[in-house]
Amino acid sequence: MNLIVTALRPEALPFIQRLKLKRVLSIRSHELYRHDSFSLIITGIGLTQAAIGTTLALQFFSNQGININTITNVGIAGSNGDFSLGSIVRPVKIQNLATLETFYPDITVDIKAQDGILHSSPTPIASPDHWPTDTIADMEGAAFFEASKSFLPIENILLLKIISDFFKPETITRDRIEEHIRVHTSQIIETILTLEQVTQKIVVSLLTKSDEQLLADCETRLSLTSFQRTTLRNHAKQFRARTQAPLPLSSLLRSAHPETKVEQKKILQEVLNVLAE
């Protein structure tokens, strides 16, 4: 599952329509949507709202046993003119202007966006006197990142900011925001899918799907404890590393119906012996 986090409805609408997302009605405090491999939450404006909304969505899916592969904050940001209006920026450094904490997102995956530094402010920034070069401003990014990294590896977290104004927040309208995001919707979805693909590719196990099924079957039949499951998996991986052959457990498991703990332990030991041969 890929989770998109936006602060505003106009930022979310192009994705809701494009990905045919449906509202999750069991969540009432926030607008949470999902369909197929995408989901989206609208957090509301500001650092606190961003942290709450991000955490709520991640916890919701975690409770459902749904794995979040990527999480992306999509939203508008202000610039002093270093970036053109409507351009898409990937923050390589994020500073929370409320706490002065700094965060560094992962930049391993090549994406079609300019690099910038993001300052997340608790209040809107209008016409600042001095503003650092290549730096943009929003009101959520830092809190989104801080909340996300508690749940996910940093390489699965992405921020994409679209320049909406040159520190003139009063010029921003709902329609303009939606328009800015809609221009980039395809590109953002493609980027998210790229990130998902690349991060998934790196987690390759020695065990095949059928090995995993066999191990799951074994775990269920023998009601293994957590320690026993770990031992079994280590033996299975060692067997695969040594032989490159499928796990030879099917026939052994077919007849395995332990009724006592002693029987369970005996069968498990037989399984481990087979894998150790």
Add this chain to the structure above:
Amino acid sequence: MSLQSEAPHTSYTKLFSHIYVEETAHDHPRTKRILTRFPKARIIPITSYKEVFNRYNQNFQFQKQSRKLILANRTDEFLYRGSGFAPDFEHKNFYYNTLALNCLYDCEYCYLQGMFPSAHLVAFVNNEGFLRAIEERIANEKSLYLCLSYDTDLLALEDLFGYVAEWIQFANFHPGLTLEVRTKSAAVQTLLHVPPNPRIILAWTLSPHSIARQYETGTPSTEARIKAIQRVADHGWPVRLCLDPILPVTNWRNEYKDLLRSVASVIAPESISEISLGTFRISSGYFKQMKKHRQNSSLLHQRYEDKNGVVSLPVDQEQEVLLEIKALAEELFPREKIYLHHAPSSHEAL
């Protein structure tokens, strides 16, 4: 348009496409020199290298696909006592330092992937601080054996950082200092432009072709390394050969026999100061991390023993491998030059 038609193409940012620079290292001449080599790199200012390097929940293997450079100033810990896992070759006052963290290569058995939270390459630009620390220690201890290239491969990075040349020059003026520069690199130009020093030992890690190809991604081929050794040996440098870790792959006896013969056929035994033989051994904490990052590694998921916090081959296998390779080496090189290194738990057995 379906999502499938938006199918992504896999692409990583380029090596060192982004360079993190500590504010205190920004104006250092070495920083400026290094940055001129990467005119297109995006420079990201940081307060401390640890902000990036020590981030929580990083994936070492993922970052290896596109490493970034971090330029920093070392402010303390310029010198460490040698660890029990590393051979001291009977030198007392055995130390190592860390001018850089991480390496350009990607060896499947490398302990760095278990030790460091990040695969990005950190270079401490203030070499003068390291030199000063050694100078002070030599004044106290009179003699000192220093391994320069433990948590990195400095020779492979010489073109970029230039540390090896500076340390050779430093050692020439400090008779109490013996240096070891361990490497898998074949880039030896620096060493051919200066007179050899018997107190600077160039140590090459060598593996048979099949192992280098399969488990030492990004390294020069075994042939290239042997050729590099030949060139520096012919120039008069003392060379240490490190067959460490010896991996008991299929047909390992023949593989290592061929390797030793290849070396002996081109390098005179008198050019070799030591031959160091060791099997895979690592702290169990690091090993756990390594397996986590390389879940598809058949090498790391072999059967190993964990004794007293040290993961190694089962004792019987370790003995068999070490003694057989030692016997092979003794056929070609003087016995007194051959050193065995094994997991601390199996000292007694050997």
